[in-house]
Amino acid sequence: MTKSSLPQSQNSTQDTPGKEQKSRQLDFLAKDTLIALTIRIFGLILTYVVQVCLARWMGKTEYGIYEYVISWSMLLGIPAALGLPRTVLRLLSEYRVKEDWGHLRGLVRGSWLLTLLVGVLLSLGAAGVIWVLNSFHNFTYATSLLVGMALVPLQALTLLQLETTRAMGDIALAYTPSQIIWPLWVLCGGFLLFDANHSLNSLPMIEVATLLLSGILLFQLWLLWEKINREIEPVTPVYSYQQWLGIAGVLLLQQSFGVILNRTDILMVGSIIGPSEAGIYNASLKTSIWVSFTLQVVNMVVAPLFSSLYAQKDMQGLQKVVSRVTLWIFWPSIVLALGLIVFSKPVLSIFGSGFTAASWSLKILIVGRLVSALCGSVANLMVMTGHQNKSVIVVGCTVLLNIVSNAIAIPMFGIIGAAITTSLTVIVSNVWYSILVVKYVGVRPSVFYSLFSLFNSELAKKS
Incomplete structure (x- = not known):
């Protein structure tokens, strides 16, 4: 056995368990x-x-x-x-x-x-x-x-x-x-x-x-x-109550902002236009959430793994998991989004004949949900890696943006204005989160990076 072959043998035996573990x-x-x-x-x-x-x-x-x-x-x-x-x-x-x-x-x-x-x-x-x-x-x-x-x-x-x-x-x-x-x-x-x-x-x-x-x-x-x-x-x-409550206070503030963000559009539609329009808009809002269904399911599972890998400083493993779950989120979201866009009126008619008026609102809301799927599990990544103080700024700013934009758009464009504002808010927050994840966490969460990595991996296998 040569000197050069010994390190290779050791590396291969060390790499194999790591690969098997991942x-x-x-x-x-x-x-x-x-x-x-x-x-x-x-x-x-x-x-x-x-x-x-x-x-x-x-x-x-x-x-x-x-x-x-x-x-x-x-x-x-x-x-x-x-x-x-x-x-x-x-x-x-x-x-x-x-x-x-x-x-x-x-x-x-x-x-x-x-x-x-x-x-x-x-x-x-x-x-x-x-x-x-x-x-x-x-x-x-x-x-x-x-x-x-x-x-x-x-x-x-x-x-x-x-x-x-x-x-x-x-x-x-x-x-x-x-x-x-x-x-x-x-x-x-x-x-x-x-x-x-x-x-x-x-x-x-x-x-x-x-x-x-x-x-x-x-x-x-x-x-x-x-x-x-x-x-x-x-x-x-x-x-360690002081440490725990210090983290918890920020997360509670973030959660409170999230509740406000999720209710602002429907409350302002009801207050500015009336309850009838609020009911119609609510049907499109609830239906658009189906595009985020896979994201919600994956988030149920993946958050503890993000925290564990980051604590181990296993950035390669974290990137691999992030890329994999981003693809899991993306493909079903695309299928659901296209299906709801094509069949928006038949789906909304389940609520009643008058609810088909929210067809364009539904399509606009779906765009925002789809961008969220493209970005991946970015909000979870920020919190689970200890960057909750930075993420709460994102939520707070987007709440303010949402309220001001709704106050301008709803009187001018009705429920379509509310849909545009909500989608804009979702897009801004997810893009902002994505930038912060790359900068502070050190991984690339977007579906484009995941697809590029998958393409390169397949090329490497063929070569």
Whole structure:
């Protein structure tokens, strides 16, 4: 054996395990993406079935009260969680790579207790406000709203446990309880109440939903701790609340901006033009989201891997994963976008004959969603690699751009103006994120780079 052949042999034996490990990572990623896709599809179908059945059993007034209360509990659950869910998702992956088991156990336990405490305090505060308002001006659904405030800490814990379990690498356990089991049990509970009383009111339905979610969360928490105790060394928890809350505060601000951004156009259309136009525009807005369906599914799975690879400083592996998932996002998004553009009127007619007026709005909104797919999972990359402070500036600026542009465009062009503004905002934010990812993360997320790399790889194989 020559001196020159020895290093080659060593390199080949070192490279092979690395390649095999990256191949396994992509295989696991593909498997988890398939699981997430299945859960997401069944969850959407089940949620639709629950909405239809409850509306028929309860009637539009009682069902409206039920949905109103559930919506408020979900909205208040976001500040109650303090931004900790996304913080846990990012840091747990990092702690696992560094084998920092003390901080890992401390973060899981500390974030859960803190979320529960803040959730209970916020729900009590909200209940107090409702009670005071009702004493001055009596409204019929005050009791239902008061009872529904018990859901606030549960909604916050739902978000936290989902992201904690996701960071621990169990996609099925993360999403199945909240997206499959809870809606299914709510449907069964509603049916039993309706069958027993031949009617269904919002108050008992809210009580049933609260009780069921409590049981599901406790069961998920038990399974989560069983998983942690199996996989993580039993060490004394270490708590770093100052660091955790510093990150969480920025992520909560970013999430709040995101909620505002997603609601601004529909609220301003309703305020400036009227509720009828808002309903028509909402149909196009909801339909356009299907173009982002694959992006949402992939984001469900890939975020912890981004954090792990970046913590390992494996930039080559990170680039490979980013390029692969960008292609996974792109092709289905193209197919869905073209299908919705071609069949925009038939699809919108499902909502009713008057909704076909939103055909051009739908096409414009699809352009923005498609650009988002072209850019890939850029927002996730910024947060999962510790650059959340820079990403919150992007969201804040695009919220301001969205509000100002809508205020100008909606009075001039109606719902088409709202669609143009929303698409423009989506494009600006995603291009901005892409530039920041290249500059600060050090990978190229766009589909053009991914396609170019794939083309070069195929040429290399043939040569």
